[in-house]
Amino acid sequence: MKYIALIAGLLLFSCQSQGNDKEAKTATQEINYQELDTATFAGGCFWCVEASFEQIQGVVEAVSGYAGGDKESADYGLVSSGRTAHAEAVQVYFDPSVIDYETLLEIFFTAHDPTQLNRQGPDVGSQYRSEIFYHNEEQKQLAEAKMKELAPDFSNPIVTKMSKLDGFFMAEEYHQDYEEKHPNNGYIVNVSRPKIEKVAKKFKDRLKKN
Template structure:
């Protein structure tokens, strides 16, 4: 985990996490009408949650057609979430990324393939050492076409691996940008122990799986 939590606090948060994911406000988020983000200068946006956003940011920034990745929070029922509040597990939000990409170069479908190839698809409420509902896996859809792509790929992967896929499927509502110090974290802190021992190995494992989608400088 990125930070140690005393056992008694961890037990308390586990209880809160369960409540946060089952309260009426959170259920309303899951059943809301999706919001479609319009193209801007020919660029589209997609949203994914898959454990620590430092790791996910680095993965998507390595993909051809991706212009920028922004770290933030999504999927919850509270406004203006912060790193501290999302880490309590009570806001419903997960650490997420906004992927700004050129749909003429890389498709949403390929971005979903990248998503599943860069994680442990069976791990519930976390990835690797990062555990808790704030690290759960979510793919956000903005329209029925995207939802169908996600559901089809999730079903196919479950059949191929003969496992239950942990990723949830949410209608996109709102992306809250994380604090400045979380942006470009792996690039700015390459010697950080977490980056060295968790983020970089996860990135390299993904690169070995999908070398065909990587930018030339990766």
């Protein structure tokens, strides 16, 4: 009975249980900001990662979506089953004159636990894996160097994967800015908010001015 109660509690506050697949899905689209640079990260539920980055100066937009799989199966109902190759990911559009990729990497490794394999807290499955989708060779080299630099900060080995980005597919509209739209949601309060606040505390000098 205790095991059943534990599972029920995890589902109550899991990223997967909060989505509504009956809501209308927007067409997959690419956001093109000509003068900005782009980074793509996966670190568990995309609501947490998106909101962690959007509070940072120099981040113009953070978009929730899917990476690591094909366009045809880039659908929340399929991805959340864990049977596609996708990870819930966030595409970060940033101004390189304000913030650099190395700082984004530091934020990424603060916003989630890179030592957990195929899970983040209550969210379990390969779709919640830790992964850096690099856009070019420079990003790959910077990410490899940053992982080596930060490895001593963690008691367990970093298991973050690294892959060349083949495609990013924007998630359904109701996933975008989820934390901002639903601040009192149980998952947001209990899972997302502590991660967002952890980033805000560490990078307090880089927060956007209200």
